Amino acid sequence: xxxxxxxxxxxxxxxxxxxxxxxxxxxxxxxxxxxxxxxxxxxxxxxxxxxxxxxxxxxxxxxxxxxxxxxxxxxxxxxxxxxxxxxxxxxxxxxxxxxxxxxxxxxxxxxxxxxxxxxxxxxxxxxxxxxxxxxxxxxxxxxxxxxxxxxxxxxxxxxxxxxxxxxxxxxxxxxxxxxxxxxxxxxxxxxxxxxxxxxxxxxxxxxxxxxxxxxxxxxxxxxxxxxxxxxxxxxxxxxxxxxxxxxxxxxxxxxxxxxxxxxxxxxxxxxxxxxxxxxxxxxxxxxxxxxxxxxxxxxxxxxxxxxxxxxxxxxxxxxxxxxxxxxxxxxxxxxxxxxxxxxxxxxxxxxxxxxxxxxxxxxxxxx
Amino acid sequence: xxxxxxxxxxxxxxxxxxxxxxxxxxxxxxxxxxxxxxxxxxxxxxxxxxxxxxxxxxxxxxxxxxxxxxxxxxxxxxxxxxxxxxxxxxxxxxxxxxxxxxxxxxxxxxxxxxxxxxxxxxxxxxxxxxxxxxxxxxxxxxxxxxxxxxxxxxxxxxxxxxxxxxxxxxxxxxxxxxxxxxxxxxxxxxxxxxxxxxxxxxxxxxxxxxxxxxxxxxxxxxxxxxxxxxxxxxxxxxxxxxxxxxxxxxxxxxxxxxxxxxxxxxxxxxxxxxxxxxxxxxxxxxxxxxxxxxxxxxxxxxxxxxxxxxxxxxxxxxxxxxxxxxxxxxxxxxxxxxxxxxxxxxxxxxxxxxxxxxxxxxxxxxx
DNA sequence: CTGTTAGCGCTTTCAA
DNA sequence: TTGAAAGCGCTAACAG
Numbered sequence: 229x230x231x232x233x234x235x236x237x238x239x240x241x242x243x244x245x246x247x248x249x250x251x252x253x254x255x256x257x258x259x260x261x262x263x264x265x266x267x268x269x270x271x272x273x274x275x276x277x278x279x280x281x282x283x284x285x286x287x288x289x290x291x292x293x294x295x296x297x298x299x300x301x302x303x304x305x306x307x308x309x310x311x312x313x314x315x316x317x318x319x320x321x322x323x324x325x326x327x328x329x330x331x332x333x334x335x336x337x338x339x340x341x342x343x344x345x346x347x348x349x350x351x352x353x354x355x356x357x358x359x360x361x362x363x364x365x366x367x368x369x370x371x372x373x374x375x376x377x378x379x380x381x382x383x384x385x386x387x388x389x390x391x392x393x394x395x396x397x398x399x400x401x402x403x404x405x406x407x408x409x410x411x412x413x414x415x416x417x418x419x420x421x422x423x424x425x426x427x428x429x430x431x432x433x434x435x436x437x438x439x440x441x442x443x444x445x446x447x448x449x450x451x452x453x454x455x456x457x458x459x460x461x462x463x464x465x466x467x468x469x470x471x472x473x474x475x476x477x478x479x480x481x482x483x484x485x486x487x488x489x490x491x492x493x494x495x496x497x498x499x500x501x502x503x504x505x506x507x508x509x510x511x512x513x514x515x516x517x518x519x520x521x522x523x524x525x526x527x528x529x530x531x532x533x534x535x536x537x538x539x540x541x542x543x544x545x546x547x548x549x550x551x552x553x554x555x556x557x558x559x560x561x562x563x564x565x566x567x568x569x570x571x572x573x574x575x576x577x578x579x580x581x582x583x584x585x586x587x588x589x590x591x592x593x594x595x
Numbered sequence: 596x597x598x599x600x601x602x603x604x605x606x607x608x609x610x611x612x613x614x615x616x617x618x619x620x621x622x623x624x625x626x627x628x629x630x631x632x633x634x635x636x637x638x639x640x641x642x643x644x645x646x647x648x649x650x651x652x653x654x655x656x657x658x659x660x661x662x663x664x665x666x667x668x669x670x671x672x673x674x675x676x677x678x679x680x681x682x683x684x685x686x687x688x689x690x691x692x693x694x695x696x697x698x699x700x701x702x703x704x705x706x707x708x709x710x711x712x713x714x715x716x717x718x719x720x721x722x723x724x725x726x727x728x729x730x731x732x733x734x735x736x737x738x739x740x741x742x743x744x745x746x747x748x749x750x751x752x753x754x755x756x757x758x759x760x761x762x763x764x765x766x767x768x769x770x771x772x773x774x775x776x777x778x779x780x781x782x783x784x785x786x787x788x789x790x791x792x793x794x795x796x797x798x799x800x801x802x803x804x805x806x807x808x809x810x811x812x813x814x815x816x817x818x819x820x821x822x823x824x825x826x827x828x829x830x831x832x833x834x835x836x837x838x839x840x841x842x843x844x845x846x847x848x849x850x851x852x853x854x855x856x857x858x859x860x861x862x863x864x865x866x867x868x869x870x871x872x873x874x875x876x877x878x879x880x881x882x883x884x885x886x887x888x889x890x891x892x893x894x895x896x897x898x899x900x901x902x903x904x905x906x907x908x909x910x911x912x913x914x915x916x917x918x919x920x921x922x923x924x925x926x927x928x929x930x931x932x933x934x935x936x937x938x939x940x941x942x943x944x945x946x947x948x949x950x951x952x953x954x955x956x957x958x959x960x961x962x
Numbered sequence: 963c964t965g966t967t968a969g970c971g972c973t974t975t976c977a978a
Numbered sequence: 979t980t981g982a983a984a985g986c987g988c989t990a991a992c993a994g
Contacts, residue, residue, distance in 0.1 A: 250987060261965050266989060276963060291934075293736075293759065297668045298987035302970055323704045324916070328899065330697040333704070337690045340719060349718050352707060369660075392660065532695065536900055549691070617971060628981045633973060643979060665971035669986055 249290040258286040269294055313349050314559060315368035316340075317385060320354045321470060322375050327503040329531030331548050332375050335397060338552025339372065346560055356381040368392065370559050373399055376438070393562035397555055400439035404570035405562060407554055409546040411440050414577040415447025417544055418498050418526055421579060423455045426588035427495035427524055431462040431486065433508055434500045438468065444500040444528065462486070462494060466504050479507040490515060496524030496585055502531045502543075509537065524585030540582035546575050616657040625653040636661055680716050681926060682735035683707075684752060687721045688837060689742050694870040696898030698915050699742050702764060705919025706739065713927055723748040735759065737926050740766055743805070760929035764922055767806035771937035772929060774921055776913040778807050781944040782814025784911055785865050785893055788946060790822040793955035794862035794891055798829040798853065800875055801867045805835065811867040811895065829853070829861060833871050846874040857882060863891030863952055869898045869910075876904065891952030907949035913942050 255265040260279060267275050268283040275283070286292075316339065322332045340350050351368065356378050371389040373382070374397040382402060386394065396403040422430050430452070434445040445463060452459050464486050469475045487493070499505035505527035512519060519525045520539060527534055530545035554573060562568055622632040627646060634642050635650040642650070653659075683706065689699045707717050718735065723745050738752060741764040749769060753761065763770035789797050797819070801812040812830060819826050833849050836842045854860070866872035872894035879886060886892045887906060894901055897912035921940060929935055 248987095251989095252987075262987090263966080263989075264964055266987095267964085270989075274963070279963085295668075295987055297664045298970095299989075300970095301662075301664045301668045301972085301986090302988040302990085320704065320708050324701065324708070326697060326700075330693060330700055333693075333697055333700040334691065337687065337700070341687050341691070341721075341724075344720075351716050351718075353711075354708075357708075358711065532900065533903060536903060619971075629972080630974095630981060631979085633971095634980090637973075641979070646979080662971055665986095666973075667986095668970085668988085669972040669974080 248295065249287075249292040250295070251292070254283060254287045254290060254292050257290065258283045313351055313368045314343060315353055315371045315389065316350050316374065317353045317355055317371065317377075318374040319376065320357050325472065327472065328506045328533060329502060329529070331502075331529065332398075334548035335374055335552045335555070338549045339555045340552075342553045342556030343559060346556070355385045370395065370562060372397060372555060372559065373403060375399060377402060393559070393568075395555060395558055395562065397551055398440065401572065405558065405568070406571075407551060407558065407573045407575065408440065409551075410574040410577050411443035412447040413574075414528070414544045414546075415444040415449075415500075416451040417577065417579050418444075418448050419451035419455060421526060421542070421581075422496055422498070422524070422585065423452060423459075424587075425524070425585050427585065428456060428458065429460040429462075429494040429496075431464055431494045431497045432500065433464050433466045433497065433504050435468040435504065436465045438501070441500045448498060448500075460494075466507075468501070468503065475503075476507065479504065480511070483508065483511045487511075487515075490517060493517070493523050495588065496526065498526045500528045502527060502529035502534075505529075505541070505543070506531070506533060509533075509541065520584045520586045526585055530580070534580075534582070539584055542580060542582045542584045544577050544579050546577045550575055615662065616654075616659040617662070618659070621650060621654045621657060621659045624657065625650045680718055680735045681710060682720055682738045683717050683741065684720045684722055684738065684744075685741040686743065687724050692839065694839065695873045695900060696869060696896070698869075698896065701915035702741060702919045702922070705916040706922050707919075709920045709923030710926060713923070722752045737762065737930060739764060739922060739926065740770060742766060744769060760926070760935075762922060762926055762929065764918055765807065768939065772925065772935070773938075774918060774925065774940045774942065776807065776918075777941040777944050778810035779814040780941075781895070781911045781913075782811040782816075782867075783818040784944065784946050785811075785815050786818035786822060788893060788909070788948075789863055789865070789891070789952065790819060790826075792891070792952050794952060795823060795825065796827040796829075796861045796863075798831055798861045798864045799867065800831050800833045800864065800871050802835040802871065803832045805868070808867045815865060815867075827861075833874075835868070835870065842870075843874065846871065847878070850875065850878045854878075854882075857884060860884070860890050862955065863893065865893045867895045869894060869896035869901075872896075872908070872910070873898070873900060876900075876908065887951045887953045893952055897947070901947075901949070906951055909947060909949045909951045911944050911946050913944045917942055 251265050252262050255262040258265065258279075260283060264275060264279060265283050265287075268280050268287075272280055316336060318332055318336060323330075323336070326333060336352070343350060348369070368389065370393045371385060372395050373385065377385070377396075377399055386403075393405065394403040396406040398408055399406070400408065432445050432448055434441040436442060449461055449463070452461060464482065466482050467475065467478050469478065497508060499508050505525075509519070509525065509527075512523065512525075517523055519537075519541070525541050527541050527543035528545065530543060534541040534543050554575065558571075558573065618632050619629050622629040625632065625646075627650060631642060631646060632650050632654075635647050635654075639647055683703060685699055685703060690697075690703070693700060703719070710717060715736070737760045739762050740749070740752065744752070744763075744766055760772065761770040763773040765775055766773070767775065799812050799815055801808040803809060816828050816830070819828060831849065831853050834842065834845050836845065864875055866875050872892075876886070876892065876894075879890065879892075884890055886904075886908070892908050894908050894910035895912065897910060901908040901910050921942065925938075925940065
């Protein structure tokens with residue numbers, strides 16, 4: 229009964245375990261056949277009470293517990309499907325440090341609930357943080373990649389999941405099957421929103437490394453230029469690093485650089501992601517710039533803080549719940565027909581208008 | 596290759612699946628022994644390239660994928676531990692509708708990360724919402740109950756997890772092993788905080804159905820009475836239902852009832868949970884009652900909104916990350932020694948002072 | 963009510 | 979580099 233060394237587990241950081249008591253051990257000690265012992269746990273009614281109690285007593289004393297893997301495996305006589313596990317990969321940081329609101333958590337939990345209803349279990353992993361445990365998680369029937377993925381990590385994941393359908397969520401087109409918000413539409417809607425209110429000078433804050441953000445910005449610029457060729461757009465890159473403190477410091481510098489002494493403000497700002505929006509809003513508030521009095525504000529995503537400001541902030545958003553549910557539906561399809569051809573689903577976005585961008589009268593329009 | 600009906604799965608809402616291609620099928624078609632085919636996937640280097648490619652080709656064509664359960668089961672020759680799965684149960688609602696901040700999500704993700712490092716996987720369930728899928732999730736090596744649990748659901752869970760260690764998190768003493776915040780200390784700290792600032796008339800808002808909240812309130816009253824026997828405490832029950840809209844409506848009524856025409860305000864309010872705190876704060880703000888000018892405010896937990904108000908709000912909190920990590924450590928112990936005796940761990944709480952309770956000069960103290 | 967037999971799909975071991 | 983034999987722990991099917 230000593231601990232066992234299994235090199236291939238050691239390598240993955242799995243500690244050695246003591247051997248378990250098996251059903252045979254129990255049966256032997258209880259002087260019954262393994263089958264009877266098995267019945268005690270699978271179908272107690274069919275075992276005479278005296279026998280059952282004896283078996284249970286022995287089992288308890290020996291610390292017996294059914295081995296799920298063996299159990300499921302044996303049931304495959306009747307062709308029980310084997311695994312029914314889906315690997316859901318997301319950077320833990322994105323789950324653990326929901327900077328302004330728990331977007332990816334919500335995607336995950338909605339996915340989880342929907343897929344469980346279909347009879348599947350989920351194992352959450354983070355290839356990037358811990359490739360070993362990702363590998364250790366074993367095979368899955370499908371792999372969902374949620375949010376940003378590092379290139380190297382993507383490689384590991386794809387190799388591990390070879391032969392398995394892979395679905396990318398809010399990650400851009402890194403896999404054959406993807407679900408993304410309709411970023412182009414989001415950007416265009418923003419342009420229309422400002423234009424309808426006569427705003428002709430808008431600062432766009434975006435993170436150049438995030439594909440979704442770039443798409444939003446690009447579509448925004450294209451649409452605004454089409455609507456109002458003379459409109460002025462200041463595209464301000466605002467890096468989102470993986471270190472929050474650093475991100476905040478960078479933002480501070482960027483914002484000071486852009487706004488300068490706050491002399492000539494743009495008509496409005498359009499911030500294409502919620503964390504940056506929060507930073508921009510704080511920056512302006514701290515310096516006494518009134519929103520929407522002095523400057524219009526349009527954010528992205530839908531964290532609670534947009535609603536808690538003195539004047540609630542308009543924003544464009546898409547529902548994380550919809551992402552999760554759509555993902556579950558899509559995974560179900562891929563599970564049925566693993567060879568489905570590549571497909572990119574765009575989720576509709578919508579605008580919540582809180583009048584944080586005031587209409588300008590023609591006379592007061594900026595040059 | 597037709598779909599199969601398995602009554603015991605049907606009952607749990609699991610759809611029938613098609614039989615899978617097995618390693619033997621592949622081996623036969625590729626004209627190699629099952630062993631060689633096995634090596635192609637377990638240890639490719641050891642198979643001659645030509646053979647390997649042939650096997651892979653056939654496997655691809657037949658849509659073969661390794662059966663995890665069989666694989667793990669067979670490895671037990673060397674006495675590999677069996678399952679390594681922990682059931683983590685939490686009401687989906689609590690995960691999906693983080694009213695003001697994602698407390699339980701954070702507990703879960705922290706637990707997950709810590710327990711994965713130890714080589715365990717996690718399956719998330721909600722007995723209450725879906726007992727069937729809970730049962731269907733299979734056996735686990737331990738069960739963690741997180742947050743409120745309904746009595747009946749608790750029964751199902753306990754029966755299902757018979758023989759397995761059960762750990763309750765922030766749920767009160769519903770299981771032999773528990774981890775809870777030190778609510779008594781939290782309440783006492785609140786009392787000391789108000790007393791040190793000369794506040795002698797405090798309204799406590801709490802949810803009578805939540806054990807943690809009641810503990811906080813009780814400890815608060817006891818301690819304040821001990822410090823200042825003449826202090827006046829208004830205990831205001833504020834129900835947290837599972838329907839958010841209803842909760843908000845009830846809160847509105849309760850608050851109107853308590854504050855009336857806002858004539859005689861208490862010195863301070865102490866709200867023992869974050870969602871209620873949010874509601875109380877909004878109520879006061881909407882009616883132009885200034886915090887902390889006209890009324891002091893002490894909240895509980897640590898959602899971001901406490902920091903976003905004009906004057907940040909003081910609060911007592913404990914770290915959800917600590918709950919998750921402590922839980923992982925405790926589960927690890929229970930896994931080693933399943934027969935450990937019952938144990939209740941109290942997590943330290945601390946106070947973040949944002950001066951949202953102003954010191955009263957003796958002359959201005961209320962009666 | 964209980965036992966016997968056979969077998970789940972894969973892998974270890976050992977021999978060729 | 980490959981294969982044959984044996985076995986993982988449990989359970990379906992069928993007998994008694």
